[in-house]
Amino acid sequence: MFIQLLIGAIMLGGIYGLLGLGYGIIYKTSGLLTFAQGEVLMIGAFLGYTFFKLFHMPFLVALLATVVIMFVFGFVFEKTIIRTILGGGGTPIHVVLATIGMSIALQNLAALIWTSEIKQFPPIFKVEYLEFGTVKVAPESISGIVVALASMVLLHLFMNYTKIGTAMRAAAQDSNAANVCGINVSFSKGLSWAISSALAGISGIIIGPVYGVYMLMGALIGLKGFAAAVIGGYGNMYGAILGGMIVGVIETMAAGYLSSSYKDFIAFFVFIVFLIIKPTGIFNEKIIES
Amino acid sequence: MSLISVENVTMKFGGLTAVDHVTLQIKAHDICGLIGPNGAGKTTLFNVIAGYYKPSGGTIHFQDHRIDGLHPYQVNNLGIARTYQNINLFRSMTVLENIMVGRHPRLSAGIAGSVFRTPAQRKEEKELREKSMEILHMVGLQHKAGETSRNLSYGEQRRLEICRGIASDPILLLLDEPAAGMNTKEKLELVEFIRKIRDFGITVLVVEHDMKVVMGLTEYVFVLNFGKLIAEGQPADIQANPEVIKAYLGEDV
Amino acid sequence: MGDDILARYKNWLISLAFILVFLGLPAVVGDNAYLMLILSLSGIFVIASIGLDLLFGYSGQISIGQAAFYAVGAYTSAILTTKVGVNVWVGMLAGGVLATIFAALVALPICKLVHMFLALVTIGIGELTHQAIINLPDLTGSFTGVRAIPMPRIGGYVFNVSSYYYIVLAVVVLSLLVKQRIVDSRIGRAFIAIRENTDAANAMGINVTYYKVVAFACSASFTGIAGALYAHYIGFISPETFTLDQSVLFLTAVLCGGMGTFVGPIIGAVVITVINEAIQVLGSYQMLVYGIFIVVAVIYVPEGLVGVVKMIQRHLLKVVNRVAD
Numbered sequence: 096m097f098i099q100l101l102i103g104a105i106m107l108g109g110i111y112g113l114l115g116l117g118y119g120i121i122y123k124t125s126g127l128l129t130f131a132q133g134e135v136l137m138i139g140a141f142l143g144y145t146f147f148k149l150f151h152m153p154f155l156v157a158l159l160a161t162v163v164i165m166f167v168f169g170f171v172f173e174k175t176i177i178r179t180i181l182g183g184g185g186t187p188i189h190v191v192l193a194t195i196g197m198s199i200a201l202q203n204l205a206a207l208i209w210t211s212e213i214k215q216f217p218p219i220f221k222v223e224y225l226e227f228g229t230v231k232v233a234p235e236s237i238s239g240i241v242v243a244l245a246s247m248v249l250l251h252l253f254m255n256y257t258k259i260g261t262a263m264r265a266a267a268q269d270s271n272a273a274n275v276c277g278i279n280v281s282f283s284k285g286l287s288w289a290i291s292s293a294l295a296g297i298s299g300i301i302i303g304p305v306y307g308v309y310m311l312m313g314a315l316i317g318l319k320g321f322a323a324a325v326i327g328g329y330g331n332m333y334g335a336i337l338g339g340m341i342v343g344v345i346e347t348m349a350a351g352y353l354s355s356s357y358k359d360f361i362a363f364f365v366f367i368v369f370l371i372i373k374p375t376g377i378f379n380e381k382i383i384e385s
Numbered sequence: 386m387s388l389i390s391v392e393n394v395t396m397k398f399g400g401l402t403a404v405d406h407v408t409l410q411i412k413a414h415d416i417c418g419l420i421g422p423n424g425a426g427k428t429t430l431f432n433v434i435a436g437y438y439k440p441s442g443g444t445i446h447f448q449d450h451r452i453d454g455l456h457p458y459q460v461n462n463l464g465i466a467r468t469y470q471n472i473n474l475f476r477s478m479t480v481l482e483n484i485m486v487g488r489h490p491r492l493s494a495g496i497a498g499s500v501f502r503t504p505a506q507r508k509e510e511k512e513l514r515e516k517s518m519e520i521l522h523m524v525g526l527q528h529k530a531g532e533t534s535r536n537l538s539y540g541e542q543r544r545l546e547i548c549r550g551i552a553s554d555p556i557l558l559l560l561d562e563p564a565a566g567m568n569t570k571e572k573l574e575l576v577e578f579i580r581k582i583r584d585f586g587i588t589v590l591v592v593e594h595d596m597k598v599v600m601g602l603t604e605y606v607f608v609l610n611f612g613k614l615i616a617e618g619q620p621a622d623i624q625a626n627p628e629v630i631k632a633y634l635g636e637d638v
Numbered sequence: 639m640g641d642d643i644l645a646r647y648k649n650w651l652i653s654l655a656f657i658l659v660f661l662g663l664p665a666v667v668g669d670n671a672y673l674m675l676i677l678s679l680s681g682i683f684v685i686a687s688i689g690l691d692l693l694f695g696y697s698g699q700i701s702i703g704q705a706a707f708y709a710v711g712a713y714t715s716a717i718l719t720t721k722v723g724v725n726v727w728v729g730m731l732a733g734g735v736l737a738t739i740f741a742a743l744v745a746l747p748i749c750k751l752v753h754m755f756l757a758l759v760t761i762g763i764g765e766l767t768h769q770a771i772i773n774l775p776d777l778t779g780s781f782t783g784v785r786a787i788p789m790p791r792i793g794g795y796v797f798n799v800s801s802y803y804y805i806v807l808a809v810v811v812l813s814l815l816v817k818q819r820i821v822d823s824r825i826g827r828a829f830i831a832i833r834e835n836t837d838a839a840n841a842m843g844i845n846v847t848y849y850k851v852v853a854f855a856c857s858a859s860f861t862g863i864a865g866a867l868y869a870h871y872i873g874f875i876s877p878e879t880f881t882l883d884q885s886v887l888f889l890t891a892v893l894c895g896g897m898g899t900f901v902g903p904i905i906g907a908v909v910i911t912v913i914n915e916a917i918q919v920l921g922s923y924q925m926l927v928y929g930i931f932i933v934v935a936v937i938y939v940p941e942g943l944v945g946v947v948k949m950i951q952r953h954l955l956k957v958v959n960r961v962a963d
Contacts, residue, residue: 128754176933185940188700191757192893193936195886200929207922314882318765321758329755360769367762371747374755382755435841461843475834478827486831490843492824496852499823500816510823553843 096351098230104347105340106236106305109243110136110298112339114320116250117291119330123267124287127177127187129194132295133317134201139165139296140303140312141205144214154219158242158300162293169292172197173285198317206310216304239301246297247336250290254332263287315359319346322366328376337377342366388413388588389434389465389557394443394453396426396433396612403429405612406443411557411605416579416589418603418620420596422633426612427592428470431559435467436460448556462490464556468546468563470592476535480526480545483534484517487552520548524578540571544578551582558582560591564598576602600624608632660807664800674800680911681806682867685813687891687903689860692817694889695897696826697853698833699749700757703764704861704888706744709771709880710737711862712869716784717777719870726790730866737862738855745854749847764885771877783876787869802871809867813860818900820856829853830898861888887914894935896944905943 114132121127139161146157176197180189220234254260266273266283274280298316299308306312322342327334345365350358374382387410396404404426411417419427432438434445436457445453452460466487475483492513498506521527524544529537534545543563550558560579564572572595579602583589593599599606599620606623608616610632616623623629667673686708693699711733718724718732748759771778778784789797790805797805820826828849831839840846869875887910895906913931917924939946 122754128757176937179937180940183937183940185936187754188757188893189936189940191754192886192890193933196929196932196936198929199932200926203923203925203929207926318761318882321761325755325758356773360766360773363762363765363769367748367759367766370751370755370759370762374751437837437841456845457837457840458843458845461841467841469838473835473838475831475838477834478830482827482830486827486839486844487842489824489828489831494824496820496825496856499825500819502819506823549842 108340108343115323115335133313137313139299143300165296170289173288328378328380421609466555487549683907686864693857697829703760706767707858711865715866733866741858749850896942
């Protein structure tokens with residue numbers, strides 16, 4: 096049973112990590128917080144479901160299409176709503192509230208378009224279960240882990256080995272200096288929201304086939320993404336991944352060995368303990384403290 | 386008998402030593418100056434004395450209390466007040482309210498007293514307003530008592546900042562470049578004001594760049610360079626001290 | 639000096655006028671049960687908003703977890719009155735007291751955090767409390783909730799859903815009075831100083847940690863009492879009411895009304911309650927509209943409605959001045 100739980104934990108951990116990555120990228124480039132990641136994940140799951148099941152696209156095409164749409168969505172959201180709020184005298188708190196508003200609207204929108212039933216992905220693979228000795232694993236869990244890892248690797252390569260990625264990191268460290276160097280910081284910020292949305296969309300497609308797709312799937316997951324980001328060190332890419340794994344493991348093991356109703360309590364308890372005792376996270380990111 | 390005694394204080398930030406084994410004593414009722422080129426560690430030393438930083442080494446004694454490592458509010462409660470190089474007023478509060486906040490440690494009203502408006506609390510608030518207006522009178526700001534402090538002119542804000550500093554009836558007042566950005570007339574008024582403050586019995590330590598102010602105002606001067614105390618003495622002696630001149634003007638003079 | 643006295647009495651008179659209006663309201667609209675419901679709910683919301691305004695508007699500490707204090711107040715009173723048979727007034731008071739103590743304990747380790755980290759940890763506290771309610775069925779009944787929460791009584795008279803309005807009105811007036819006294823005192827000045835410039839506040843002799851905790855405690859007193867009032871009004875509480883959504887409602891009310899002002903929380907609470915009820919008619923579209931409303935409000939009214947009122951005042955003044963020329 097332990098292996099079974101571990102695989103589930105790693106998959107969940109991967110998702111929390113991807114969400115945490117998204118939060119971190121946005122924070123590093125614009126200093127802002129968004130509460131909509133969970134709902135973006137949910138929309139991504141619904142889109143993937145629509146493309147795969149209703150339009151009969153091959154799975155990878157559905158995945159790609161979803162990612163592109165979420166990417167554009169994130170970019171547009173930043174350029175329109177975020178810019179307008181900040182330009183009109185809004186503070187980061189107003190942005191937070193706006194993303195909360197967006198998340199509420201998205202939930203309802205999803206219910207209107209896709210109804211509030213739980214949708215199930217049709218099987219992606221021909222095999223229903225993979226068997227390793229006594230362990231039965233759904234291939235979607237494995238593919239989910241693979242997709243998550245692939246995303247993280249691609250992101251790492253992008254941030255560190257491409258011109259745009261390096262420009263983004265420069266803008267994140269010091270936007271004034273970056274501006275002076277000719278880096279388009281404004282574009283960089285839009286890009287960070289775009290990437291975060293794409294990551295959330297991917298997470299949706301990873302988790303959709305395993306747990307089903309429904310309107311409320313994003314709410315708690317979004318919050319646990321925060322836990323991943325904080326535990327690893329808010330803003331640190333590798334920290335988010337590690338933090339995600341930690342949250343995934345703690346939650347799954349608690350559900351498996353204690354009781355599934357306690358898992359959320361324990362996850363949030365660990366989250367709070369980290370915020371109080373080590374808010375800079377495992378990788379010691381600087382935070383604003385009083 | 387020294388009022389405050391800084392003993393071998395060092396302040397390190399990572400690899401940078403901002404204050405390097407500084408020892409100095411200030412006698413009560415003196416107006417002392419702390420000078421030195423930019424980056425010499427003057428404001429850092431202020432911050433260490435005021436409790437904002439805990440020194441990496443050394444101790445500080447104030448009136449028989451050991452104060453290094455205390456929180457800023459504890460240092461303030463013991464009788465040390467400070468102003469800032471960049472004006473640090475409570476900008477959305479009125480001029481009068483800024484002074485009233487300054488007097489916080491001398492008041493005693495708590496939640497119960499405030500909510501129930503006990504006679505003691507009401508008396509305390511009334512006396513607080515009167516005393517605060519008196520302080521504003523000293524710098525001619527009494528007619529702006531109800532003005533939001535961010536709307537004041539630069540010079541007025543500077544004066545308000547100093548007033549806020551003396552509102553708690555401190556024993557020692559640390560002034561960080563109070564004359565910055567002032568014209569000659571304002572500087573003369575400032576010197577007069579600081580002398581008046583000393584006449585109230587408050588000891589003053591001033592960081593200043595304007596030599597005329599330092600010469601005209603202070604009775605004893607400490608010179609910092611690269612975090613070290615390189616000279617101390619009467620203003621006239623300091624002015625002539627070759628080490629000091631070298632520090633300000635570089636080696637080739 | 640004379641103007642000062644006149645100004646002070648002017649405020650008293652205006653307040654008295656408003657109180658009289660609200661006292662007389664039931665005589666006019668009393669038979670419209672729905673309207674009375676909205677008025678009472680608005681009042682309860684106002685009390686909670688005052689709590690958050692003290693915390694966020696005055697001491698600058700953001701909290702998206704006020705539902706936790708709301709819950710402690712509600713459940714404490716509900717449980718004491720239904721399971722232990724405590725008098726309702728005592729129960730409500732106990733709710734407020736327990737919420738205050740809870741907040742003080744929680745605030746101590748978290749008040750050193752600021753901005754988004756404080757926001758996150760308060761969300762965590764809110765969620766933790768929510769989970770605790772769900773996972774303690776013997777105490778809280780978990781999802782079944784607590785039912786048949788009694789109405790308060792004076793002597794032989796038992797309040798009902800209509801006359802409860804007067805209780806809420808009384809507590810609202812009391813809350814506004816207490817808030818004003820706090821704000822206008824050494825405590826309030828310390829709060830504002832901490833919000834404006836924490837380092838300078840520290841240097842002025844203000845024990846920042848102490849006052850931050852006091853701010854949380856005060857905020858929870860109001861919010862806890864509001865929770866208790868809610869419990870006895872509706873007669874039934876369950877974990878669903880005390881979620882992140884509720885905390886967001888409180889925050890929206892305070893932001894949209896205008897923080898750090900006297901009328902801001904009142905306006906915000908009333909507007910949010912009314913909108914909450916109004917969108918019910920939209921059926922399945924209501925949350926969509928609500929979400930969009932929040933986004934639009936944040937974009938166009940960042941200072942809150944109080945800011946809008948001030949803007950209108952300024953425009954009117956300009957027009958009047960131009961006409962007078």
